[in-house]
């Protein structure tokens with residue numbers, strides 16, 4: 001699923017209350033790192049739960065290369081300062097594209 005992103009690579013935010021895409025401003029991050037936003041239209045705070053694309057393709061490529069070179073997802077995550085789940089997701093995405101992972105078929 002492809003999502004609209006801005007030039008900065010951030011997903012366009014939409015207020016979950018009034019569904020406005022205008023006047024959405026960042027308002028810090030929650031304790032779990034989700035982007036908190038403020039809607040200027042309906043004056044509500046909300047947490048932006050969508051995945052914000054923060055990493056460049058270079059970081060992604062490097063992470064995957066390190067993983068392919070034998071580093072664990074955890075090590076790659078620590079070395080690059082990228083969330084482990086993000087690293088694992090990239091690896092899975094790539095694995096799907098390149099069919100690195102052979103489907104486990106029972107038949």
Ligand SMILES: [Zn+2]
Nearest residue numbers: 015018039042
């Ligand atoms: Zn709103």
